Amino acid sequence: MAVAGALGSLAAVALGTFVVALLLRWLWDALLAVTRFRATCRQLNKFPTPPWRNWLLGHTGMGQSTEQGLQQVDALVARYRHGCLWWGLPWLPVLRLFHPSTLRPLLSASAFVAPKDKTFYGFLKPWLGEGLLLSSGQRWARHRRLLTPAFHGDVLRAYLGIFNQSTRVLLAKWGAAAAAAAGGPLEMEVLQPLSLLTLDTLQKCIFSHESHCQEQPSKYIQAILELSSLVVRRQLRPLLHPWWLYRLSSDGRRFTRACTTVHAFTADVVQRRRRALARLGHQAWLDGHQGRSMDFIDLLLLTKDEDGHTLSDEDIAAEADTFMFEGHDTTASGLAWLLYNLAGHPEHQERCRREVQELLAGRETADIEWEDLSQLPFTTMCIKESLRLHPPVTAVSRRCTEDVPLRDGRVIPKGVICLMSIYGTHHNPELWPDPEVFNPLRFSPENSKGRSPSSFIPFSAGPRNCIGQSFAMAEMKVVVALILSRFVLRRDTARPPPRRKPELILRAEDGLWLLLEPLVGVA
Numbered sequence: 001m002a003v004a005g006a007l008g009s010l011a012a013v014a015l016g017t018f019v020v021a022l023l024l025r026w027l028w029d030a031l032l033a034v035t036r037f038r039a040t041c042r043q044l045n046k047f048p049t050p051p052w053r054n055w056l057l058g059h060t061g062m063g064q065s066t067e068q069g070l071q072q073v074d075a076l077v078a079r080y081r082h083g084c085l086w087w088g089l090p091w092l093p094v095l096r097l098f099h100p101s102t103l104r105p106l107l108s109a110s111a112f113v114a115p116k117d118k119t120f121y122g123f124l125k126p127w128l129g130e131g132l133l134l135s136s137g138q139r140w141a142r143h144r145r146l147l148t149p150a151f152h153g154d155v156l157r158a159y160l161g162i163f164n165q166s167t168r169v170l171l172a173k174w175g176a177a178a179a180a181a182a183g184g185p186l187e188m189e190v191l192q193p194l195s196l197l198t199l200d201t202l203q204k205c206i207f208s209h210e211s212h213c214q215e216q217p218s219k220y221i222q223a224i225l226e227l228s229s230l231v232v233r234r235q236l237r238p239l240l241h242p243w244w245l246y247r248l249s250s251d252g253r254r255f256t257r258a259c260t261t262v263h264a265f266t267a268d269v270v271q272r273r274r275r276a277l278a279r280l281g282h283q284a285w286l287d288g289h290q291g292r293s294m295d296f297i298d299l300l301l302l303t304k305d306e307d308g309h310t311l312s313d314e315d316i317a318a319e320a321d322t323f324m325f326e327g328h329d330t331t332a333s334g335l336a337w338l339l340y341n342l343a344g345h346p347e348h349q350e351r352c353r354r355e356v357q358e359l360l361a362g363r364e365t366a367d368i369e370w371e372d373l374s375q376l377p378f379t380t381m382c383i384k385e386s387l388r389l390h391p392p393v394t395a396v397s398r399r400c401t402e403d404v405p406l407r408d409g410r411v412i413p414k415g416v417i418c419l420m421s422i423y424g425t426h427h428n429p430e431l432w433p434d435p436e437v438f439n440p441l442r443f444s445p446e447n448s449k450g451r452s453p454s455s456f457i458p459f460s461a462g463p464r465n466c467i468g469q470s471f472a473m474a475e476m477k478v479v480v481a482l483i484l485s486r487f488v489l490r491r492d493t494a495r496p497p498p499r500r501k502p503e504l505i506l507r508a509e510d511g512l513w514l515l516l517e518p519l520v521g522v523a
């Protein structure tokens with residue numbers, strides 16, 4: 001009995017010691033966290049802070065993905081010029097940056113020092129997996145090296161035929177609708193058909209798959225469109241942020257179903273190609289491409305690093321899904337706002353049209369070819385100015401793994417979310433006089449001299465810039481050149497100006513509507 005009693009007291013003492021040790025450990029960690037947070041706040045206090053909503057909520061709920069939210073960014077930029085501190089929640093500081101002086105150190109930092117912030121990208125993970133957009137560290141660096149050759153000019157030139165072909169499908173549809181409008185101008189919402197066009201080209205360039213999605217519904221393409229809109233809805237509903245709650249909701253179930261459709265399509269293409277490669281052997285497989293050019297899947301199957309490592313089927317599928325996502329809405333948004341800007345500036349539109357007509361004069365086919373892309377200087381200036389005024393991606397975020405010093409002596413502290421505002425930088429009056437005016441001549445060679453490269457960043461910049469930017473620029477040039485050689489674009493003055501909506505990409509609240517008039521004498 002006495003032994004049992006002694007053992008019992010010993011166990012009680014051990015348990016008590018354990019609990020006290022746990023408590024002390026917890027207190028110590030809390031103390032360290034508070035000390036670290038205070039040190040961070042001391043560094044952050046060197047950044048100006050806009051007035052709070054109230055002392056309890058900080059700026060909570062003040063920044064929105066609406067026209068008003070963008071106007072608020074304009075006001076912040078006009079007042080603070082380089083950046084400011086924003087309290088997303090009372091304990092969540094966010095640095096909002098909109099000037100090369102504050103952006104450059106982050107943009108040029110290695111992907112290890114300034115990785116992406118997971119808060120903003122996490123919802124895409126079940127869909128895009130460990131593709132280039134969402135991966136980090138060594139994996140990202142290795143994949144970026146392996147994927148870069150797939151975007152070289154020699155590869156891209158083979159896609160020009162696809163860009164032309166997909167645009168002709170759109171023009172045929174618009175032509176038929178214009179004929180049905182019997183001479184009157186055709187009123188069209190342009191973002192949605194341009195989205196289908198960019199999905200169509202990507203599906204051909206990545207998978208060599210012809211779904212005819214511009215003419216008939218495609219289950220795979222519908223699933224991608226659904227996933228994009230569900231991600232935006234989830235972002236706006238904090239209750240649906242935890243995955244375990246989301247997967248139980250009806251949105252979450254639709255998300256899972258659409259992911260299954262997309263993943264099944266991609267896995268099927270990758271596995272079939274892999275089997276063909278194994279069956280035929282490398283050279284015979286290369287020789288027997290059945291007349292089609294290499295697509296992204298072929299290139300990713302063949303790519304090897306210096307140690308001979310290749311990409312697995314899962315790696316290739318994640319990258320293909322990432323290109324489909326990252327390449328479609330961005331390019332469609334860039335194109336839609338470009339058409340809108342040209343419609344509002346008939347003199348610039350006419351100058352682009354003349355440039356295209358002179359280029360195509362006397363040709364047998366009216367296709368835009370790879371060599372033509374550098375022969376459209378004014379059209380290129382218009383595309384750049386439109387990407388400045390209406391950047392498809394309005395902001396990107398980072399969270400540094402170490403302190404990043406700025407030139408003026410301030411420091412971006414480790415662990416703080418940095419919202420790098422592409423929109424704010426492009427609308428910063430210190431960098432761009434009269435930023436709201438559409439003026440392509442800003443990008444003439446003379447006017448571009450001496451400008452900081454970090455003041456124009458539609459594709460971001462530095463090691464994590466957009467790998468698809470040459471692809472996107474080439475596609476935009478082909479699409480706009482062909483549209484301008486068939487239609488005159490005008491704005492409908494009876495409609496109020498579009499209310500911009502910065503979601504995953506820059507949209508317009510009720511769509512972007514334009515009047516299209518067929519050019520006389522063009523078939």
Ligand code: HEM
Pocket residue numbers: 116132133134144322323324326327328330331334391392393396397458459460463464465466467468469471472
């Ligand atoms: C006008 C069209 C486009 C715009 C404005 C655009 C913009 C951007 C931006 C701002 C980023 C940086 C994202 C971040 O830091 O979080 C990015 C990354 C990326 N983009 Fe694009 N993009 C466009 C078209 C494309 C196309 C056509 C593709 C592929 C075919 C593509 C593939 C990617 C990928 C894979 C990344 C991640 C790169 C990395 O982290 O290493 N993009 N894009």
